[in-house]
Amino acid sequence: MKHQHHEHHEHLHKNHQHKSHDDHSSSKNHDHHSSHGHHAHMIDDFKKRFYISIAITIPILLLSHMIQSFLNVDWKFPFDIYILFLLSTFVFFYGGYPFLKGAIDELKQKIPGMMTLIALAITVAYVYSTFIVFGLSGMDFFWELATLIDIMLLGHWIEMKSIMGASNALEELVKLMPTEAHRIDEKGNMKDVPVSVLKPGDHVLVKPGEKIPVDGEILEGKSSINEAMLTGESVPVIKQVGDEAIGGSINGEGALMVAVKKIGHETYLSQVINLVKEAQASKSRTQDLSNRAAKWLFYVALIAGVGTFLVWLFLGASLSFALERMVTVMVISCPHALGLAAPLVVAVSTAISAKKGLLIRNRVHFEDAWKIKAVVFDKTGTLTKGxxxxxxxxxxxxxxxxxxxxxxxxxxxxxxxxxxxxxxxxxxxxxxxxxxxxxxxxxxxxxxxxxxxxxxxxxxxxxxxxxxxxxxxxxxxxxxxxxxxxxxxxxxxxxxxxxxxxxxxxRESAKEALQQLKKVGVQSFMLTGDNKQAADYVGKQLGISEVYAEVLPHQKSDKIEEIKRRGLSVAMTGDGVNDAPALAKSDLGIAIGTGTDVAIETADVILVKSDPKDVPIIIELSRATYRKMVQNLWWAAGYNIATIPLAAGILYKQGILLSPAIGAVLMSLSTVIVAINAKLLKI
Structure with a gap:
């Protein structure tokens, strides 16, 4: 094991520039905090825009002639249309701002999605309704515009709230390192100094029970050192003069004099921090389902809308009629329900998982868990009690x-x-x-x-x-x-x-968990820093065919890569610092709730009850969530796809023409169905 640690250091340090540990960690923490703060700010922004927009939508609904005819009332008064126009203009620019800005970003990247579809619908509705106010004959779409913006703001707010929970893994790793050390000078005097001022060659005293502050070599003393958090080795390792001590590991019963060898950026723990940082940065955010649906609906809306306008003009209809048909088609192509189809399912599945003791920290990876075909378990503390x-x-x-x-x-x-x-x-x-x-x-x-x-x-x-x-x-x-x-x-x-x-x-429950995974077609692997005999013995007890033992933390993430290369989507379940890089590298990182803060912060899902039996539940829940999302997207988009031809006037000769009002009712109906279907996930 010692020899391997040493090789690991050499292998990892060759290409690194040296930088002080404090500087390194503070810049990381700063980056992390700024992204965390930015995300929280965005959630607050959507929430504020939603509440203000919905407050202004109430007078818009009351002033809308279409709503008045629905309710069979007449609240018209002079210049009411201009008040309606001003209120709607505010909702369009204030409430619609995130979507208009998002659409510009999507179009710049040449990937139209949800934002572009929403922006198209609200812009067409707003511009057309403005023309109505200033002289074009027809019915305005202001209330459609306002409710569409409200529902989309609500959907995005729900969605962002459930994605929130940015990772503090790096801060947790830095916390593992002691900040002070007992430095011994040439005269043998001891002085407590910050770890950041230590230099290679300095001598530090490590008292029994203390954490070792730096990577170094033992000069005096003998003790058992607990490296379980760092290497996964379950038995404390006896270390004596000439052996290597790893910063962050815990000294046992003997006092040790350690010569500092590696500091800051070069230490073993800093390398683990780097691996986590790299793996987190390289995780691509999968474009979610509703975004893909929105992309196609955008093209459908554009083609159907322009096509409708040109066909009616060609058939000799008036400009105002052709325009009204075009606008109705384009507004109907953007489903209210689409904005809620995914977020509502997400909100329900988050609630279910919390009740089952599963804390979801990364929605995107949890939603993709339906693809998981292999689960890699750490041994110590996960399959075993530690x-x-x-x-x-x-x-x-x-x-x-x-x-x-x-x-x-x-x-x-x-x-x-x-x-x-x-x-x-x-x-x-x-x-x-x-x-x-x-x-x-x-x-x-x-x-x-x-x-x-x-x-x-x-x-x-x-x-x-x-x-x-x-x-x-x-x-x-x-x-x-x-x-x-x-x-x-x-x-x-x-x-x-x-x-x-x-x-x-x-653990009693580990056997059941593995049987359950086998039933749902998922392979199980075991990965541990512990010795081969101990690993094989546990593997045999649990019936795991593939066991990787004596694996160091940087090798753990390599093993995950290796399994991925077989074409399998991989979940990793672990509890120690040594598991953090592998948790970050896997398609789904699952941390045992009793594990270290670092593992918990790196993971996508946390098992609060620390029960391996919850691993198959995560996969089952993700599969059910995915099924519900697909159903909802079909409901949401299906209504619209079916009503586009009617809105375009394909059955006009038969006396059937979908008016904007009826279109709006159908929209509301599809939203209600989507909401009910999301709730059915609980069953």
Whole structure:
């Protein structure tokens, strides 16, 4: 593992310019905050425009002659048409501004979409209605214009709210690094300094339980270092003089003197930050369904509208009649319902997912999850609980399992090591009491020693037995080690009494999750920084055929790429810092809710209940959401496609002509149907 870490550093640093960690992180945070703030500002802008426009739409509706004839009332008064014109002009320019601006952007990029379609409809309605005010004969479209703008503002506001939740992953990664270090000068004096002032060659002291502030080499001391958050290795690694220490990892029970080797931009954690940054930047935003539908409807509206105008003129109709037909066709081609078809489904599916304990942070990737064909699971903390449990107790003497556990557990209760916690938990499970040792000491990197109930007890590693030339059953030990289990030996009064094997416990729900995924045609993979034996053992228990073990964080995102190259759309499920680049690189990143903040911030969906069984639920929900969206788009656009020929006057000879008023009623009806259909997603 050490050797690989080193290679990883070399491989990643070759092409990087060096820059201080503080400078690097603050510029990133600044970029992130500015984009986050911009997004929030846009949501507020749509909300404000919607409320103001809807307030002004009320008098527009009351002043509209068409609405008055509907209600069978007459509220006409001198110059009412000019007041109607002024109010509608305000709604057109103020409420319609985002769509007019959006249309210009879309047309500049030569990709007309939703904005261009809306802009076409409101501009045609506004210009035509203005001509009516100033002398052209016909019926104005001001109320159509105002309600269309209101509904589109509402749709975009709903949509943007559900896409909000920009990622703070980079800030969370930076937070993992300590900001201060205990620097030791030439005279041996200790001074607390900001990490940013450290230079390669400086010496820093790392006390027990502290985070290592920089990447460096151990000069003095020996300790077990927990690198689980960074590398995925579930067992703390024993490190001594000459070994490499990674910044951000947690020191165990021993004090260490570390020589600074890499700072700022060069550190291992900074490389992980860079990988996340790159992967996030390269994620393309898929053009959503309704945008694609809008693009085609724009062309339909343009061709049908101009065609209608020319045909009627050719058939000898008056200019005002041909214009009215053209405008009716163009306004009807822009469905009110289309603006709500996707956002309403999105809002309903977001509510459903929240109830099920799924927090969706990136709508675009969640909506695309219906395409997922492979799910890659991290092992430690995702498929397993990330905590040790006793799996085997092999006795070497006349002691019972309970007696052996009690002696070992009473010593282990004094330690904070993950293995100690596993043994103590087994005592609790068996309702065994802990005896307070009369004497206790930690044998750094080897185990524990103490006096329990008058007996001298040692709980030690295989290395200690080899050092002391104590013989033990190699085949039993090897069998357990091959399953990736950690084995400790219990020595009582200098006599080996037995061995206790522990491993990371598999989550009960993981098996069900994998069976469920298989049912819906999704392949499962396992990816872990842990050793091969431990990974294969868990893979066998869960029936996962493809297991990638001893994979470093930068290699995790490479593995995701590798699976993608098979033509599979990939979801990644993980919980650690080491998973962040892979979560960012995958088509759908799923974070376990109990995981690190970094993994959570990089993910598209968070499983609040930390239950792998929720992974198939995400895919099912996304598939249902996609189906509903497609249905809604057909409803929304279908009405319009069917009514365009009627609006154009194809059945004029049969006495059937779709008036703007009837067109408007049909529009409202399609909007209601779309809203009801979105709600049916709950069922």
């Amino acid at each position: 905590e040790f449990g006793v799996t085997d107790i092999l006795l070497n003497s006349n002691l019972t399992e309970e007696e052996l556990l009690k002696l070992a557990g009473s010593l282990e209760a004094q330690s904070e090591h993950p293995i100690a916690k596993g043994i103590v938990k087994e005592l609790e499970n068996r309702n065994l009491s802990i005896i307070k040792p009369d004497k206790f000491e930690s044998l750094t990197g080897k185990g524990l020693h103490g006096i329990v109930n008058g007996k001298e007890v040692k709980v030690v590693s295989p290395g200690y037995l080899r050092e002391e030339n104590i013989s033990f059953k190699q085949e039993n030990f090897q069998r357990l080690a091959d399953q990736g289990k950690t084995v400790v030996f219990v020595i009582v009064n200098n006599e080996l009494k037995g061995m206790i094997a522990l491993s990371d416990m598999v």
